[in-house]
Each structure stands twice: as C-alpha cells, then as structure tokens.
Amino acid sequence: MNRVVALRAGPAVAEPMVEVRGLSKVYPGGVEALSDITLNFPKGKLTTLLGPSGCGKTTLLKIVAGLIPASAGEVSVGGRKVTGPGPERAFVFQDFALLPWATVLRNVAFGLELRGTGRWEREATARRHIEEVGLKGFEDAYPHQLSGGMRQRVGLARALAVDAEVLLMDEPFSAVDEQTRRKFQEDLLALVAGKGKTFLFVTHSIEEAVYVSNRIVLLSRRPSRVSEIIEPDIPRDLPPDRIRRHSAYIDTVEEIWQGLKRYLE
Amino acid sequence: MTLFGLRVPMVASLVLWAALWEVVGQAGATILIPPLSHVLVRLVEIVPTESFAEALGLTARAFVLGTGIAVLAGVPLGVLMGRWEPADRLMLPWVNVFVSAPLSALVPVIMALFGFGELTIVLTVVLFAIWIIVLDARAGARAVSPSLSEMAQSYGAGPLQAFAKVYLRAALPEILAGIRLGLVRAVKGVIIGQLLVSVVGFGHMFEIYSSNFLMEHMWALLLVLFALAFAIDGVFARLEKRVEYYAAARQ
Ligand SMILES: Nc1ncnc2c1ncn2[C@@H]1O[C@H](COP(=O)(O)OP(=O)(O)OP(=O)(O)O)[C@@H](O)[C@H]1O
Ligand SMILES: [Mg+2]
Numbered sequence: 395m396n397r398v399v400a401l402r403a404g405p406a407v408a409e410p411m412v413e414v415r416g417l418s419k420v421y422p423g424g425v426e427a428l429s430d431i432t433l434n435f436p437k438g439k440l441t442t443l444l445g446p447s448g449c450g451k452t453t454l455l456k457i458v459a460g461l462i463p464a465s466a467g468e469v470s471v472g473g474r475k476v477t478g479p480g481p482e483r484a485f486v487f488q489d490f491a492l493l494p495w496a497t498v499l500r501n502v503a504f505g506l507e508l509r510g511t512g513r514w515e516r517e518a519t520a521r522r523h524i525e526e527v528g529l530k531g532f533e534d535a536y537p538h539q540l541s542g543g544m545r546q547r548v549g550l551a552r553a554l555a556v557d558a559e560v561l562l563m564d565e566p567f568s569a570v571d572e573q574t575r576r577k578f579q580e581d582l583l584a585l586v587a588g589k590g591k592t593f594l595f596v597t598h599s600i601e602e603a604v605y606v607s608n609r610i611v612l613l614s615r616r617p618s619r620v621s622e623i624i625e626p627d628i629p630r631d632l633p634p635d636r637i638r639r640h641s642a643y644i645d646t647v648e649e650i651w652q653g654l655k656r657y658l659e
Numbered sequence: 660m661t662l663f664g665l666r667v668p669m670v671a672s673l674v675l676w677a678a679l680w681e682v683v684g685q686a687g688a689t690i691l692i693p694p695l696s697h698v699l700v701r702l703v704e705i706v707p708t709e710s711f712a713e714a715l716g717l718t719a720r721a722f723v724l725g726t727g728i729a730v731l732a733g734v735p736l737g738v739l740m741g742r743w744e745p746a747d748r749l750m751l752p753w754v755n756v757f758v759s760a761p762l763s764a765l766v767p768v769i770m771a772l773f774g775f776g777e778l779t780i781v782l783t784v785v786l787f788a789i790w791i792i793v794l795d796a797r798a799g800a801r802a803v804s805p806s807l808s809e810m811a812q813s814y815g816a817g818p819l820q821a822f823a824k825v826y827l828r829a830a831l832p833e834i835l836a837g838i839r840l841g842l843v844r845a846v847k848g849v850i851i852g853q854l855l856v857s858v859v860g861f862g863h864m865f866e867i868y869s870s871n872f873l874m875e876h877m878w879a880l881l882l883v884l885f886a887l888a889f890a891i892d893g894v895f896a897r898l899e900k901r902v903e904y905y906a907a908a909r910q
Contacts, residue, residue, distance in 0.1 A: 460813070461813055485810070485813040489806050491804070491810035
C-alpha cells in the first residue's frame with residue numbers, strides 16, 4: 395500500500411482531559427466487556443472509539459459518564475476521579491433521549507433546569523444554542539414533530555447548553571439519514587475547532603471516524619483492549635469535499651478497515 | 660340486536676324485564692318482590708328526603724377522600740416500586756395479593772380497628788382502590804425508556820428530580836389508566852363499606868328498611884345505587900377516552 399502521509403501512533407501531545415487507567419468491566423452475569431484499558435483523551439480534540447459491535451464502546455463511554463461503575467481501574471476527568479455524573483460532562487444519546495412531552499426549548503434547557511438555573515436565564519441560554527445548531531424557529535415544537543436529524547440537533551443543543559468541557563457522544567448520527575449525517579459531520583468539525591471542548595465519540599462508520607477525528611482508538615473484540623491508536627494527518631481546514639478526496643483520508647480509511655477486518659470472523 | 664329478522668333496540672330488553680317485574684309483583688307471589696310501579700313511587704318519595712341527601716353527601720365525601728388518598732399514596736409507591744428494585748421486592752407480593760383478594764372480608768377488620776364511622780368507610784375505599792393504582796403506576800414507571808432515565812441521571816438529576824420531572828410524567832398514561840380502574844373499584848368500596856358498617860349513609864337506610872321489612876323502599880334504594888354506579892362508570896369511560904387520546908398524542 396502506498397501511504398502518502400505517515401500515521402503517527404502512540405500518546406498524543408496535547409494534555410489529557412480524560413484519563414482512563416486499568417479499566418475493566420465485568421457485567422453481572424459474567425460478561426467481560428472491558429479488560430484493563432488504559433487510554434488518554436487529549437483536551438480540545440475529538441477522539442473516536444472504533445471497534446467491532448459489542449466490544450464495549452458504549453460501556454466505556456457510560457463509565458466515563460459516571461452512569462455505571464467500573465469493576466476495576468479508574469477514570470479521571472480534568473484530574474478529578476469520576477465517581478458519578480458531573481457537570482463537566484454531557485452525554486449525547488444515540489436515540490436522542492428527549493422528553494416527548496416537552497418542547498424543544500424545555501428539552502434544551504433541561505440540564506440547566508435540573509441545576510436550578512432560573513427560568514429566564516436558562517431559556518435565554520437554550521435559545522442561543524437552539525440557534526447555534528440551526529433550529530431557530532422550532533423552540534415551541536415537540537420532538538414528535540421533528541425529523542430524526544432535527545431531534546439529534548436538540549440533543550446536541552442540550553449538551554452544549556450545560557457548557558460541559560467533555561462531550562460524550564454514543565453513535566449520535568447512526569439514527570439519521572446519510573445526507574443529514576454528512577452535514578452533521580461537517581458541523582461537528584466546526585464545533586471541535588471552535589469550542590476547545592473535548593469530544594469522546596463512538597461510531598460504526600470508518601469513514602465518519604476518519605472524517606471527524608483527531609484521534610481514533612481501535613478496540614479489539616470483547617473483552618476489549620486497545621489494539622491501535624491512529625491519528626489521521628488530514629488538514630482540517632480544507633473544504634469537506636477536498637478532505638474526503640485527500641489521499642491521507644482515503645489511506646487511513648483503508649488502513650483501519652484492514653485492521654478491523656480480522657475481528658469480523 | 661336482531662330477532663326474527665327485526666331490529667330490536669337495546670332498551671327493549673330493559674322494558675321487557677321491567678314488565679316482567681311488574682307482573683310478578685302484581686301477582687303478589689312473594690312480599691319480597693313488590694311491583695315495579697310501587698318501587699318507583701317510593702323512589703320519588705325517598706330521593707328528596709333529608710336522610711337520602713345526607714347519605715349521598717357522606718358517600719360522595721368518603722369516595723372523594725378515599726380515592727384521593729389512594730392516588731396520592733398509590734402513585735408514588737408504584738413509581739418507586741417500578742424504579743427501585745428493593746422496594747419492588749418488598750412490596751410486590753403484597754400488592755399482588757391484595758389486588759385480587761376478596762377485600763370485603765377485610766372490612767370487618769377495619770371496622771374492629773377504626774370503629775363504625777366515616778373513617779372506616781374511607782379506609783375501605785382506599786383498600787379497594789389503591790392496589791390497581793400501584794400496579795399500573797409501577798408498570799408505567801418500568802416502561803420508561805432506559806435512555807431517558809440515563810439522560811436525567813447524566814444531566815445531574817437526583818432521585819426526587821427524576822421522579823417529578825421524568826418518571827411521573829413518562830408514566831402518566833399508565834398512571835391515569837390505573838386511576839380509572841381504581842375509581843371503579845372505589846365505587847364498590849364505598850357501597851360495600853356502608854353496607855357492612857350499616858350505621859351511617861346508605862347502609863344505615865338499608866338497615867332500617869330491611870329490619871322493618873320495607874321491601875318497596877329497599878328496592879327503590881337499590882335502583883338508585885345501581886344508577887349511580889352506572890353513571891359514575893359512564894363518566895370514567897369518557898375520561899378514559901381522553902387518557903387514550905393523551906397517550907396516543909404523546910408517544
Ligand atoms: N447491562 C448489561 N448487562 C450485561 N451485559 C451487558 C450490559 N450492557 C452491555 N452488555 C454486554 O457487554 C458487551 C459490550 O456492550 P456495549 O454495549 O458496551 O458494546 P458496544 O461496543 O457499544 O456495541 P455496539 O457497537 O453494538 O453498540 C456486549 O457483549 C453486551 O452484550
Ligand atoms: Mg454501543
């Protein structure tokens with residue numbers, strides 16, 4: 395294979411925002427989902443977890459979110475050990491997880507509502523983020539009146555509204571159609587570039603991973619370990635079509651596919 | 660209904676039975692069955708009396724109080740059971756026993772504990788209504804999508820906030836359906852409670868009529884109670900339609 399750009403593996407240069415040390419997870423019933431995972435997620439970057447289905451990506455993300463406890467090892471965010479959910483982390487759900495009885499405005503403001511932020515302030519913040527994700531004019535709509543792509547924008551706006559430093563996204567675009575998805579990916583790139591937030595991203599799509607990620611962590615089959623870390627060396631300031639035709643993009647996609655193929659049988 | 664190729668309206672059967680009752684009563688076969696016409700005259704006589712109004716007031720009060728307590732206690736208990744395993748383990752066997760037990764048999768126990776007053780009747784209503792409300796609220800809370808509860812948790816909701824802002828609301832269609840069933844059972848509770856206590860309300864009136872062998876009065880009162888139960892059920896049926904509409908619109 396003719397590789398134009400070298401792929402750098404190994405530790406990232408940026409300071410780590412999320413540190414995972416010796417993490418293992420055995421579910422009650424004996425399913426060993428994760429086995430001794432050690433990983434850093436650099437600050438201000440988007441790191442993608444990629445691996446065969448059922449390898450424990452969601453599990454890892456939920457442990458980082460503080461939603462489920464680890465069996466061994468620990469996670470720290472910004473230097474502080476994770477013992478439960480915290481305001482510095484926000485989750486974007488695969489199935490959106492919107493309140494069906496609440497308007498877009500209330501859904502986006504929900505995190506702030508839980509924190510006890512006053513109504514006027516939280517709604518002003520929510521309106522700002524609704525506009526940011528391109529849903530201006532839909533503040534009073536209900537989730538069932540929106541398309542899948544729009545619903546996920548609401549989910550994203552809700553995560554942005556609480557102004558968390560770490561955004562945890564579990565296959566956020568898998569339930570939206572292909573065109574919407576591409577638009578999402580472009581918006582996500584802009585978000586990563588503009589916000590300085592740290593993103594932990596899970597996807598099944600190799601192309602998506604290579605397109606949006608600063609760093610891709612390949613996980614092996616369950617019980618999963620880190621099998622490889624890839625940092626695609628793609629100039630992010632190119633227009634979307636140039637990125638998708640860039641040789642580094644194409645080569646990286648191919649390399650990851652070769653790496654993952656052996657887990658399929 | 661069609662009979663011999665003719666469409667017969669449902670009221671026709673009612674009229675037929677009424678006529679039969681009248682004939683049997685007029686024939687004087689037994690003093691236990693007075694003619695329907697006499698019963699209706701008594702009915703018109705009884706309804707405007709003060710003791711009837713008093714009994715009706717007591718019944719309404721016990722009904723409202725009892726169902727109120729059953730809802731206020733049953734819904735939170737059901738949601739708690741649906742969301743928290745230990746509470747479920749502790750309570751579910753009891754709820755399952757009570758929801759199908761012959762509760763009338765327990766009324767004398769309540770009577771022995773709380774005397775022959777209104778309190779006993781209110782508690783009887785609670786006893787009849789609460790279990791199905793608990794079970795339905797539990798079912799609703801269990802059906803809340805896991806990602807919704809994870810969402811609440813990850814955005815920092817404590818147990819009380821999750822209860823008030825997510826579970827209660829998400830389980831509302833089931834909760835309302837449970838309350839409707841509870842109300843139907845409460846009607847039974849309030850009547851049975853009074854019949855057994857029999858020193859207040861309609862139960863007291865029954866007691867007086869039967870001990871004095873006033874069969875016409877007794878039948879008249881029975882007719883009134885049946886009509887009342889029927890009317891209440893009709894109101895709930897309409898309410899249920901709205902609940903269903905709500906559930907369909909929100910899912
Ligand atoms: N609550 C649970 N109890 C028991 N086993 C579980 C539980 N959740 C997940 N698992 C198991 O743990 C393993 C990892 O699951 P996880 O959902 O983390 O995988 P994943 O990588 O996100 O998969 P996918 O790519 O299909 O989303 C799977 O084998 C799954 O069956
Ligand atoms: Mg998953």
